Amino acid sequence: MEVISIFDIFKIGVGPSSSHTLGPWRAAQNFSSSLGNLNFDKIEIRLYGSLSKTGKGHAAGKAVQLGLLDYDPETIPTDKIHDILEELKSKRKITIQNNTFSFDAEKHIVFTNKKKPGHPNTIKFKVYLKRKLIKETTYYSVGGGFVTQKGKKQKNNIKKIPFPIQNGSELKNHIEKSSLSISEIIWANETALRPKKEVKEKIELLFSTMKNTILNGVTIGGVLPGGLNVVRRSKVLFESLSKTPVKTWEDLEIAIYSKTWDFNEINQWVSCFAMAVNEENAAMGRIVTAPTNGAAGVIPSVLLYYYFFCKHQFENDIERFFLVAGEIASLFKKGATLSAAMGGCQAEIGVSSAMAAGALTNVMGGTYEQVLMASEIAMEHHLGLTCDPIGGLVQIPCIERNTMGAIKAITASNLALSFDPANSKVDLDTVIKTMWDTAKSMDSRYKETAEGGLAFNISVTLPEC
């Protein structure tokens, strides 16, 4: 049984993709540090499967270079990324672990367009000395920024946690046998892995990062990079809702609390928050993976929907929201996948919507059965959702799709809070299994390859952009 902390699910990083940017970045960092004192004079990186097909649009090559240069996605100043990469390009030399040698990303990072057995997102690093191969390592970017290394066993913390959870029914059993609530069970597991103070601080940092991402999104206009010429819309939407210009988060709070909003306006706020995050994501801005980067707008927009527009019932509601959302994502990772290359967009937007639905239901005072029911409903109505990003960029349909995931989460939560889960015919574990069955039978064109759906029908216009 795998132990997944909520901080494995929620990770501060850089857009646009968790599996195609964050994963290769972490793999490159790991490979670089594994080289130690080794002498070498050449490096070659090969990307396979979905990583090669949509890797360019998802900035996988840039991420690899930044990882090799030992920048961390959590702390790199995102406004410096362009300059760092330009400098590397113009120097045509790289220094890795005290070895300096010629490097040309166009030549040494190879998008193979081939499949490799193991995982559709495979990346291989090789180093040479005097043309002789001296070390090679293969990594799999398995979704949500998680990376595994071929032939290496993962650490398992199972003995440390009081409530091991593999699926929804085990979570239910723990709640029924103990006198604890759903968020207390998850809290007990998290605080068995790290001190309470650290858990609280990390959650606060996640929330403040999400707020900053939204603030950036609603204040930066213009066109997104990548060649599709997609116009950023969250700023326009923000300005149509709030007539007051904002510079800080406090300004934004004042603007929102300045009046009572009707249903339609609240709906627009939710879309505005979701698009703000995913426009930042598409522009290689700082975001929180939740559970992936392409779907990173759903959780913050539903959380802010609660924060600004719902009655607050608990002192520690933000904490509870993150705990429940993170645990639900881990149920999907254990029972199905968080990787669009394995399961299409149901694994990204579908899972983020299920996370948000359950978390919202929890802070709205729902029972644990209603929490699980809300997650089940949200996923039920994302089953079969394909991944077909136009031009391999995380822009269309991704940015708008986050607004849909958020609204479905809110609807799912409202449905669950209105009915008795005892009458529900489908449980969360069944919908997770169904998602995985659907993933396995989904045509590979719809699994983050940009070879099917909208990507297929619109791709011909791209060279003109």
Ligand code: SF4
């Ligand atoms: S279509 Fe969905 S899964 Fe595919 S890149 Fe966009 S958000 Fe991610």
